[in-house]
Structure formats: structure tokens, C-alpha cells
Amino acid sequence: xxxxxIVFPASNCDRDMKVALEQSIGSPVDMVWHRDTELSGYDLxxxxxxxxxxxxxxxxxxxxxxxxxxxxxxxxxxxxxVLGVCNGFQILCESGLLPGVLMRNANLKFICKDVALKVxxxxxxxxxxxxxxxxxxxPVAHHDGNYFADDETxxxxxxxxxxxxxxxxxPNGSRNDIAGVFNAKGNVLGMMPHPERLVDPLQGGIDxxxxxxxxxKHLAA
Amino acid sequence: xxxxxPEIVKEHGFTEEEYRMVLDIMGREPNMTELGIFSVMWSExxxxxxxxxxxxxxxxxxxxxxxxxxxxAGIIDIGDNDAVIFKMExxxxxxxxxxxxxxxxxxxxxxxxxxxxxxxxIANLNALRFGSPEHAKTRHLVHGVVxxxxxxxxxxxxxxxxxxxxxDPSYDGNILVNAMCVGLAQADxxxxxxxxxVGNPVVYVGSKTGRDGIxxxxxxxxxFTEDSEEKRPxxxxxxxxxxxxxxxxxxxxxxxxxxxxxxxxxAAGLTSSSFEMASKGGTxxxxxxxxxxxREPNMTxxxxxxSESQERMLMVLKPGKEEMAKxxxxxxxxxxxIIGTITDTGRMRLFHKGEMVADLPIDPLAAASPEYDRPWVxxxxxxxxxxxxxxxxLSITAALETLVGSHNGCSKRWIWEQYDHMVMADTxxxxxxxxxxxxxxxxxxxxxLAMTSDVTPRYVFADPVEGGKQAVAEAYRNIxxxxxxxxxxxxxxxxxxxxxxEIMGQFxxxxxxxxAACLALxxxxxxxxxxxxxxxxxxxxxxTPTIGGVGLIQDVDQAxxxxxxxxxxxxxxxxxxKGHLGSSQYLQETLDRKDGPPPPVDLAxxxxxxxxxxxxxxxxxxxxxxxxxxxxxxxxVAEMAMASGIGAKIEDLSGALPLHAWIFGEDQxxxxxxxxxxxxxxxxxxxxxxxxxxxxETGGADLIIGAGxxxxxxxxxxxxxxxxxxxxxxxxxxx
Numbered sequence: 001x002x003x004x005x006i007v008f009p010a011s012n013c014d015r016d017m018k019v020a021l022e023q024s025i026g027s028p029v030d031m032v033w034h035r036d037t038e039l040s041g042y043d044l045x046x047x048x049x050x051x052x053x054x055x056x057x058x059x060x061x062x063x064x065x066x067x068x069x070x071x072x073x074x075x076x077x078x079x080x081x082v083l084g085v086c087n088g089f090q091i092l093c094e095s096g097l098l099p100g101v102l103m104r105n106a107n108l109k110f111i112c113k114d115v116a117l118k119v120x121x122x123x124x125x126x127x128x129x130x131x132x133x134x135x136x137x138x139p140v141a142h143h144d145g146n147y148f149a150d151d152e153t154x155x156x157x158x159x160x161x162x163x164x165x166x167x168x169x170x171p172n173g174s175r176n177d178i179a180g181v182f183n184a185k186g187n188v189l190g191m192m193p194h195p196e197r198l199v200d201p202l203q204g205g206i207d208x209x210x211x212x213x214x215x216x217k218h219l220a221a
Numbered sequence: 222x223x224x225x226x227p228e229i230v231k232e233h234g235f236t237e238e239e240y241r242m243v244l245d246i247m248g249r250e251p252n253m254t255e256l257g258i259f260s261v262m263w264s265e266x267x268x269x270x271x272x273x274x275x276x277x278x279x280x281x282x283x284x285x286x287x288x289x290x291x292x293x294a295g296i297i298d299i300g301d302n303d304a305v306i307f308k309m310e311x312x313x314x315x316x317x318x319x320x321x322x323x324x325x326x327x328x329x330x331x332x333x334x335x336x337x338x339x340x341x342x343i344a345n346l347n348a349l350r351f352g353s354p355e356h357a358k359t360r361h362l363v364h365g366v367v368x369x370x371x372x373x374x375x376x377x378x379x380x381x382x383x384x385x386x387x388x389d390p391s392y393d394g395n396i397l398v399n400a401m402c403v404g405l406a407q408a409d410x411x412x413x414x415x416x417x418x419v420g421n422p423v424v425y426v427g428s429k430t431g432r433d434g435i436x437x438x439x440x441x442x443x444x445f446t447e448d449s450e451e452k453r454p455x456x457x458x459x460x461x462x463x464x465x466x467x468x469x470x471x472x473x474x475x476x477x478x479x480x481x482x483x484x485x486x487x488a489a490g491l492t493s494s495s496f497e498m499a500s501k502g503g504t505x506x507x508x509x510x511x512x513x514x515x516r517e518p519n520m521t522x523x524x525x526x527x528s529e530s531q532e533r534m535l536m537v538l539k540p541g542k543e544e545m546a547k548x549x550x551x552x553x554x555x556x557x558x559i560i561g562t563i564t565d566t567g568r569m570r571l572f573h574k575g576e577m578v579a580d581l582p583i584d585p586l587a588a589a590s591p592e593y594d595r596p597w598v599x600x601x602x603x604x605x606x607x608x609x610x611x612x613x614x615l616s617i618t619a620a621l622e623t624l625v626g627s628h629n630g631c632s633k634r635w636i637w638e639q640y641d642h643m644v645m646a647d648t649x650x651x652x653x654x655x656x657x658x659x660x661x662x663x664x665x666x667x668x669x670l671a672m673t674s675d676v677t678p679r680y681v682f683a684d685p686v687e688g689g690k691q692a693v694a695e696a697y698r699n700i701x702x703x704x705x706x707x708x709x710x711x712x713x714x715x716x717x718x719x720x721x722x723e724i725m726g727q728f729x730x731x732x733x734x735x736x737a738a739c740l741a742l743x744x745x746x747x748x749x750x751x752x753x754x755x756x757x758x759x760x761x762x763x764x765t766p767t768i769g770g771v772g773l774i775q776d777v778d779q780a781x782x783x784x785x786x787x788x789x790x791x792x793x794x795x796x797x798x799k800g801h802l803g804s805s806q807y808l809q810e811t812l813d814r815k816d817g818p819p820p821p822v823d824l825a826x827x828x829x830x831x832x833x834x835x836x837x838x839x840x841x842x843x844x845x846x847x848x849x850x851x852x853x854x855x856x857x858v859a860e861m862a863m864a865s866g867i868g869a870k871i872e873d874l875s876g877a878l879p880l881h882a883w884i885f886g887e888d889q890x891x892x893x894x895x896x897x898x899x900x901x902x903x904x905x906x907x908x909x910x911x912x913x914x915x916x917x918e919t920g921g922a923d924l925i926i927g928a929g930x931x932x933x934x935x936x937x938x939x940x941x942x943x944x945x946x947x948x949x950x951x952x953x954x955x956x
Contacts, residue, residue, distance in 0.1 A: 009554065010465045012378020016646040049644075051376040054462025110371050110639045141375070141641040197643050202662065202777060204650030 001219040003044040004030040006072065008063045013049035013086065013196065020196035021046060024212035025220075032068060039071035043219040044081045047072070047088030049141070049194060059102060059144045060090030069095050081125065081219060082188040086142055089180070089190035098183055098190045099157055100149035105142070106173025112141040114204070116168035117179055117193060121161055124182065125218035126189045129210025136207040138193035140171060145192035147174035147181075157181060164189055225250055233260035239591055246585040254522045254571065254579045259586060261489035261527055262496060265753055268590035271719035272751045275732040279746045280739040285708060286747055292413060293334040293485065295747025296406075297709050299773050303663060304408040305670060306340040309348070309401035309713040309769040311752035315456040316398040320365025324398050325373040325459035326531050331402040332377060333485035336468050337534060339412040339475050340404025343645060344661045345374050347384040347400045348674040348713070348767045349636075352393030354628050354948060359388070362396050363636075363949065369459075370400070371639045376461035377468070380648050381640035383659035384674050386633045391678075394757025399713040399750075401769040403672055405663065412475060414484040414494075416502035416537045416563050421481055423495070423506055423561035424543070426550050427467045427533040430491070431516035433457045434529025463532040463555070470553040471534065479542035486533040492526045494535040495561075496569060500587035505566035510573040514556040522571055522578045537563060597725035600685050606803035606817030608882035617855070617884055618924070618932035620811050624852045624885070625859050626940030627810045628948070635945040651782030655864070657702040657848050658770075662777050669777035671705035673770050677851070678763035680819030683804045685727045689734025689766055690822040694889055696770030697742045698848035701831040702892060704780045704838035705772035707742065712749040712768055717761025719753045727764040734822075735766060741824035742831070744770070779839050783847040784864035788920035790844055791899035792869055794854065796830050796891030797912045800875075800882030806851045807885035819887075826890040833911045834892050842902055849891040854916075855884040855926070857893045862924050863938045871917035873927030880927060895919060 003021050007014045014031065021029045021044075029046075032039065039045065052063035063069070069091070076082050076097055084092040092098040105111055114137050122132040130136060149157065154175060157163060165180035172192070180191030195208030230240045233256055243251060243259050251259065261267060269276065281289035287304055288296040294308035312327025332342045347370055352359050374381045379402070416423075434457035474480060482502065484494040491513070499506045510522050516530070538546055543559060550557035564570075569586075571579040614620035624630045637654035645661075649669060652660020658671040675695040681688030693710065700707045712735065717724040739745055755762045774780050802808055803817020837843045845865075849857040854871075862868055875883035896902045899915045906913035925931045 010376065010378075010462050012376075012465065012644060016644070019646060050378060051462065051465070054376060054460070054465075056462065109368075110375055110641070112375075112641045112643065113638050139643050141643060143375075194643070197646050200646075202649050203643075203646060204653070 001043040004032045004042050005046045005048055006032050008034045008052035010052055011048050011050035016196045017046050017048040020199045020212055024216045034066040034068050037067050039075055045075055047084040047091050049086030052087055060094040063091045064094035076188050084190040092190040097188050099153050102144050103146040103148050104144050105146050110143040111171050114139050117165045120163045124186055129214035138195050139197045140193045142192055145172040147178045257523045257527050258492050261492050262586045263590050267489050267493055270591045271593050271595050273592050274594055279736050281745050283745045289747050293337050302408045304406045306335050306338050306406055307403040308334050308748035309399050309711040310750040311713050312398045313752050316366055317396050319456040320362050321369040322456055322458050324366040324369030326457045327398050327400045328370050328373040329459045329464050329531055330487050331400045335402045335404035337483050337485040339410055340406035342379040342402050342404045344403040345379050345381040346674050349386040350392045350397035351388050353390040354388050356393045367636050367639055373459055373461045375641040377465050378644050380642045380644050382642050383654055388628045391763045395755040395762050397715050399767045412483050414482050414498050414501055416482045416498040416504045419563055419565045421537050421563045422559045424536045424538055425558045425560045428463050429514040429516040430525055430528045431530045432524055435527045457529050457531050459531050466553040467532055470550050473549050474546055479538055479546050481537040483536045490529045496587045499583045505564035505568045506561050507564050507570045508561035512558050512560040514558050522573045595719050595725045596722045597729050598722045599726050603818040608800040608802050611802045613881045617926050618930045621855045622940045624810055624856050626944055631944040632941045656783050657699040668775050671700045671703045671772040673699040676767045678765045679804050681764040683819045685730025686734040687819050689731035690738040692768045693735050693738035694822050694827045695850055696768045700770050700772035701835050702846045702848045705774040707744050707772040709745050709747045710768050710770045712746055714751045715755055715765040716753050717756045731766045781838050781846050783861050785861050785867040785919045786844040790895040790919045791915050792917040793894050794916045795913050799888050800878040800886035801888045802882055802886055805887045820889050822889045830890045830911050833909045843894045843896055845895045847893045853885045853887050859937050862934045867919050868921040868923045868934050869917050869919045870925040
């Protein structure tokens with residue numbers, strides 16, 4: 001399978017995402033610059049964490065209008081898989097690929113710590129390395145991870161099974177404890193927690209690894 | 222007619238003698254631009270005029286030191302063509318005036334010092350000291366400083382992995398914000414600032430120059446008075462987004478063969494960077510100020526030369542590389558301007574609107590700045606404190622709960638959870654904040670760095686020599702306790718007004734103690750920073766020589782943490798316990814006393830015990846290890862228990878000492894370790910001549926001390942974790 005990581009100005013988890021993907025894929029992952037206008041031949045496009053454009057406007061709002069994002073949207077429309085983590089999740093929401101928006105954390109502070117997550121769907125190419133209802137640990141590291149969607153949207157995504165992960169103990173005020181959501185088709189996943197930071201026992205655990213392994217297994221098949 | 226009145230001379234911080242030196246060097250009266258340049262170059266902050274004489278006495282050499290003090294940062298060799306570049310620097314004065322921006326730009330500045338030499342920053346630490354928790358400004362300052370550090374470091378994507386935070390009334394009017402950055406470079410691709418090559422272009426990159434921060438270096442070289450808050454316009458504003466781009470652009474250019482010399486624009490901005498480059502290279506520079514990218518219209522040469530706008534760099538490029546370099550900076554959407562040329566005149570000539578507006582000799586300004594041998598008096602020695610005269614607590618475990626829950630002994634989780642300490646994905650689980658030393662793996666390799674920042678200001682105040690030794694020794698122990706070998710330190714010397722002989726005496730004493738410890742422990746100083754005049758209305762801070770230490774472990778899998786690993790393991794105390802309670806945390810927190818000398822530091826014992834503990838960790842004989850410092854054995858064992866949730870039963874082996882002196886004494890050169898085979902460890906210790914005794918066993922959910930004093934680990938932990946969030950959530954405080 002072929003995967004790439006999109007790099008925006010001040011993306012800063014781009015290398016971490018590349019390392020985690022390469023560990024599961026076993027071959028090099030491309031880095032794609034945000035001004036590029038070509039995005040073909042990839043099975044998976046990853047949008048990494050960071051502070052694209054300094055988060056000086058609403059998080060992800062500027063990056064969502066980068067030239068490459070039009071290609072990411074096309075890739076998703078073609079049925080290609082997209083994974084957005086942290087700032088990547090914010091960018092996917094701002095670009096309209098995912099429902100909802102990420103607001104400032106309820107406590108108004110940056111939060112960096114391990115959190116427990118409940119796997120809501122274990123029957124997707126992203127999450128079938130876990131079991132339904134499994135409690136896993138990923139770290140969070142964000143200032144704006146407070147997931148918000150209006151009542152109607154919330155009802156819809158809950159009803160359609162678009163909630164991927166839920167916080168066991170809500171750290172940031174997210175509605176319905178939502179930590180990660182799918183698009184309606186299920187080929188785009190965005191989440192605030194960082195699976196790429198727990199893929200090696202030395203980092204304190206490997207709970208993030210099954211996500212990458214499952215994706216690779218599905219996309220390489 | 223003279224434009225330079227005595228008032229102007231005074232406003233620029235010159236003494237009469239110094240101004241006579243200026244006239245002597247110039248051979249004429251300087252104009253305002255020239256006077257401003259002299260003023261910042263000769264400020265205490267840039268010239269180290271009061272401290273130079275003593276800094277020179279610090280040991281700076283070891284076979285693994287590639288570059289010692291004098292460059293942007295120091296460099297050590299860790300093998301395999303890997304070099305580690307690090308430094309700590311203060312941003313005390315600006316952080317008091319405007320805490321968010323002051324702290325943020327401190328972090329930005331220290332990262333530039335490191336990446337200007339060719340390193341990618343891989344870890345940040347910070348040592349913070351605030352006034353009394355009861356002081357009206359403290360919450361506001363803590364809040365702003367922590368948010369500023371996080372705001373900058375988090376955006377840069379560099380993990381903030383460690384540091385310290387203490388409160389003391391002596392910092393009420395002068396907080397300390399010491400930021401440390403550790404970077405990784407290729408040993409064969411390091412960049413220095415010495416300009417070379419007559420005719421080579423001098424290039425400005427990064428942010429535009431504005432009117433911010435003018436005379437920041439001069440501000441940082443004077444005492445505060447009540448009207449200091451009016452100095453707010455001299456504090457710079459940070460832009461971490463631009464710095465992240467500048468980092469990536471610089472590293473991209475550094476991977477090519479285009480740069481002759483590079484220097485960041487920190488304190489005193491364009492002035493100090495250009496003079497530094499020319500002075501180190503023995504060249505001159507002709508600079509066209511019209512070409513400097515400017516944020517505001519009508520800036521004068523004086524303003525441009527003295528601005529401390531952030532996120533800027535000055536470079537000398539090889540001829541013909543301009544276009545290639547420009548393309549890289551344009552890709553990262555940064556300004557790139559050729560603003561000058563290297564000359565062989567030995568002079569700095571500034572041109573503006575077709576006129577030469579300054580013509581200054583380089584060396585007399587940069588290299589021959591004033592140097593003072595300030596009068597000093599040694600700090601009087603304190604009488605010994607007999608532990609038998611120190612009141613016992615009603616309950617040992619209650620006192621322990623007080624210590625781990627006090628504002629200085631409590632967990633600083635509230636702070637470090639606001640810092641991204643995991644980005645770059647190389648922070649090890651055991652090396653996350655809260656332990657002895659932070660640990661970050663060298664990307665893609667087996668080896669890792671252990672990093673710490675340490676000083677016990679109350680010890681330095683009580684006895685600068687022993688306190689100086691202790692600061693270095695504690696950094697050594699914190700690194701050793703992970704299994705890593707201490708390699709080198711950076712020092713951040715924070716003191717009061719050096720024109721007072723007793724303050725200068727503290728500085729001299731601390732240098733003496735540090736030197737002795739650095740020599741004995743093979744732990745040289747490779748970089749540092751001095752911050753003097755930390756006084757408000759004549760009241761100085763506790764002398765605070767913050768030590769940032771870096772160590773190396775070859776196989777990160779061999780590292781240990783401080784958390785108990787399992788129940789049923791022996792707890793072994795390494796080192797000699799004499800029950801030293803002078804200047805201890807027990808004395809201060811439970812008896813409200815600050816008397817007595819600090820614990821003496823036996824450097825030979827530090828070395829011997831440290832080498833022994835490290836060898837035992839690397840051999841796999843030790844499952845967890847913790848350095849003993851504030852609060853002694855009691856706090857040490859409590860911290861190991863709290864980090865794991867596993868309790869322990871500790872025997873009363875106080876012998877002839879009062880139990881509270883044995884439990885809370887702060888004797889140095891000690892560690893607590895756990896092991897599955899106490900007999901073998903004790904035999905090895907005996908063979909190495911290292912004092913060691915088994916004092917207990919891990920297990921259960923309680924900490925039991927002596928004949929039956931019991932406290933649950935959960936109760937300790939809740940006391941430990943409560944203070945900081947409760948303090949910051951005070952209802953009278955609005956963020």
C-alpha cells in the first residue's frame with residue numbers, strides 16, 4: 001500500500017505520523033507539501049497534528065484552504081482513506097470532510113496526557129484491530145479539542161454509527177465525550193488523540209499500533 | 222555643539238568612567254546611533270562585565286566537549302557523528318513585566334541559540350521561581366508564564382520534558398524564568414558565528430524588524446523600581462509560527478553547502494549579532510539599513526540596531542549561493558534580504574538613506590568591553606545545627622504528608638500537563654516529566670539523553686560554596702538515577718545587584734562550589750547565562766545558579782525510572798545518613814525555620830556512590846532508583862510509592878539519630894534503589910566501599926514507617942496532587 005503525510009506550515013507531528021505508518025507498512029511513506037496540487041496513487045492520506053498557520057485563525061481554518069486540500073477532498077470522494085489526527089482532525093472538520101468543529105478546551109488550557117478511550121466501532125478498516133467496547137489509551141495534546149456539533153448533527157452521527165472513539169473521562173468538554181468521528185462513508189476518520197505516539201513500548205505502550213496495522217492490512221489487501 | 226548630554230549618557234546606563242572609555246575608543250563624540258550600540262553591547266546582559274572574571278574559573282573542558290562557552294550554545298560529542306547542543310538562558314525581567322510574552326520569547330530565544338548552530342531542538346526544560354503563593358501577583362505570573370512557555374514550545378513541536386518550579390518570597394518582585402533547550406546535530410555539520418570572506422553577502426532572514434524590545438538588554442541590566450511595569454513596551458512579542466518556519470528553513474539551508482556563518486538575533490538584536498560575527502571572524506561589515514525588512518515606517522538607524530524583534534537570523538553566505546538560499550526562505554514564506562557585505566576594515570559601518578550613520582571599531586566594542594573586579598565579601602558561615610535540638614513532628618507520616626503537599630514539595634503536574642511533552646515521539650515513558658531526569662531517545666537509535674535542571678536556592682543563600690556544589694551534585698545524581706552518565710552542564714546564574722559586595726560574594730562563592738563539583742564529577746560547564754540585578758527596591762532574590770545537566774545512556778532499554786516496579790522488592794539506601802536538618806525542607810515547612818547550614822557535599826562520595834549506582838542500574842541489578850534531595854529519605858520513598866501506587870514498609874534504622882532526622886535529613890550523595898536481590902547488591906556495595914543498607918520492602922497500598930506509623934499511598938498522592946490545581950483555581954483569580 002502507499003501512504004503519504006501532508007505537511008502544512010507548522011505541522012509538527014508529521015514525522016511522528018510517518019514513523020508510525022512506516023513501522024506498520026514496512027516501506028517509505030511520502031511527505032506531500034501543502035502547496036502541491038497532485039495527489040494520486042495513494043491508498044491513505046494522513047493529516048498530522050501541529051499548529052498549521054500558528055492556529056492564529058480558528059484551528060485548521062487556514063490549512064483547510066491550502067491547494068492540497070482540494071486534492072484530499074477528491075481523494076476522499078474517490079473512496080480513498082484519510083486519517084486526520086489532532087490538528088489534522090481540525091483541518092478535516094474545517095474542510096467539510098467531517099461533521100462538527102473543534103472548540104477551545106473547556107478548561108481553556110492546553111492538555112497533554114494519556115487518556116482512556118472507548119472503541120465505539122470495531123468493524124471498520126481503521127479500527128478492526130480493536131474489539132467493540134475495548135478501552136484503549138492514546139495521549140492527547142491539544143488546546144482546541146472540544147468537539148461540538150449541533151443537536152441535529154449529533155443525532156445523525158450517533159445514529160449512523162459515525163462516532164469512532166469516546167473519552168472514558170472527558171478531558172476537554174467534547175459533546176457526547178466524542179474523541180473521534182468518521183464521515184458518512186466511513187473512509188475518513190478524524191480524532192484528537194494521537195495513536196502515533198503510542199506505537200513502541202518505550203513510549204509507554206503500543207495501543208496506537210493496531211490502528212495502523214489494521215489500516216495497512218485492509219489497504220494492502 | 223554636543224548632542225550627547227550627561228543625561229543621555231546616564232539614560233543609556235553608562236558610568237562616567239565607561240563613557241570616557243567610549244570617547245577614547247571613538248576619538249570623537251559618538252552620535253546617538255553609535256551611543257545606543259555601545260550601550261547595549263556594554264550592558265551587563267551582553268558584556269558579562271561583572272561576572273566574566275569569575276565565569277572564567279569554571280571548568281569547561283572534557284574529551285567529549287566539542288565547544289564550550291562563548292558560542293550561541295555548548296556542544297558535546299555523543300558518538301556516531303551525533304552532537305548535542307544545549308544551553309539555558311533567563312528571561313526573568315521581561316517575564317515579570319509581561320509573563321506570557323516574556324516567557325514565550327525566552328523559550329523562542331533559547332531554541333534559536335540551539336538551531337542557529339545546526340541542531341534540531343529535541344527537548345526543552347524550564348526552571349521557574351515565583352514569589353510567595355500569598356503574594357498578590359503570583360497566580361497571575363504563574364498562569365502567564367506557564368501558558369507562554371506552552372504556547373511557544375507546543376507550537377514549535379519540541380517536547381517540554383522537564384524542569385522545576387518553586388515559590389519563595391524573595392522572588393516576589395523578581396521571578397525567574399530559565400529556559401533550556403537541547404538540540405541534536407551532526408558532529409560534522411555544526412555552524413558557528415565567525416564571519417569570513419571579504420565581499421561575502423550578509424543576509425537577514427526571518428521576521429521583520431519592528432520597534433519592539435528596544436533596550437531590552439539594558440532593562441535586564443538594572444534593578445526594578447515601582448515604575449518597572451511602565452517598561453512593558455520593551456518586552457518583545459513572540460511568534461512561534463514564524464520561528465517554526467525559520468527552524469525548518471534554516472535546517473533545510475544548513476543541509477546544503479551555502480552558509481559561512483550564522484547568528485541569531487537575540488538580546489540587542491542586529492547590533493550584537495553583527496558585532497559578534499565580525500568580532501569572532503576578525504572582519505568588518507558594511508551594512509545597508511535601508512535593506513532591513515521593516516515592520517513599521519520611518520524607523521531610525523538607532524531603532525533598527527536596537528530592536529529586539531524576535532524570530533530573526535543573520536547569516537554570511539558563500540558567494541553565488543544567494544538565489545538558492547532565497548528560494549528556501551521564500552518556500553517557507555519568510556523575509557530574505559541581503560543587507561551587507563563582509564569587509565576587511567575591522568569596522569562596522571552603517572549606511573542609511575545614502576549616508577554613513579555610524580562608523581565603529583569592532584573589537585573595542587565586542588571584545589574589549591569593560592570588565593570589573595567587583596568588591597565582594599564571603600557569606601558568613603552558619604553555626605552547625607544539632608538535629609537533637611530540632612523538634613520532632615507529632616507524627617512522621619503527617620509531616621511527610623505536609624512536605625509532599627507543600628507548595629514546594631507538591632506535584633507540578635498542573636504545569637507540565639500544559640506542555641506537549643510527547644511530541645517527536647521519542648520521550649520515553651519513564652522519562653516523562655515528574656521523575657528525576659527527563660529522557661528522550663535519539664531518534665532512530667538505541668541511545669538516549671537524560672536531562673534535568675537543579676538548584677536549591679536556600680542552600681546557596683545559607684552557604685554559596687556548598688550550595689553551588691550541591692546544585693551540580695544534584696544534577697549529577699538526577700541523571701545518574703536513570704542509568705545515564707552525566708556529560709556536561711549549562712548554568713544560569715541568577716543573582717541580585719553585583720554592586721553590593723555581599724551579593725558579589727554569593728556569586729563568587731557559588732562559582733567556587735560549582736567549579737569544585739564540575740571537576741570532581743567530570744561534569745564541565747559548556748554554556749550559560751548570567752542574570753544580575755534581580756532586585757526590587759534593594760531586596761535581592763535567593764542566589765539561584767540553576768544547573769541544566771545532560772547525560773547519555775547507550776541503551777535506553779537499560780534505563781530505570783523512580784516508580785516502584787513491583788511488590789516484594791528490597792528497598793536499599795545508598796550513601797551515608799547523618800540526619801542533616803540545617804536549611805532543610807522539614808525545618809522550613811513544618812517548623813517555619815530557615816536556619817542552619819546546608820548539607821555539606823562530599824564530592825568524592827558523590828562520585829563513588831554515583832558510579833556505583835549507575836553500574837548497578839546498567840547491570841540490571843536495580844529495578845528503580847531515585848535521588849534523595851529535598852525532604853530526604855522520607856520524601857524520596859514517598860515519591861517512589863506515589864509514582865507507582867505500590868506501598869512500602871520502611872524499618873526504623875535511625876540508631877542514635879532522632880527518627881525525624883533520619884527520615885527528613887538532607888544528607889547528600891544518597892539514592893534509594895529497589896532490587897530483587899538485596900544480598901548481592903549489598904555485597905557489591907561493600908566491595909566498592911559504598912555505604913548501603915536494606916531499609917525495607919515494597920508492597921501493599923500503604924507507606925509504613927518504623928513501628929507502625931502508616932499512611933496510605935492514596936492519601937499521600939492526593940496531598941501531593943492537590944495543592945497546585947487548588948491554588949490556581951482560586952475564586953478571586955480571573956485568568
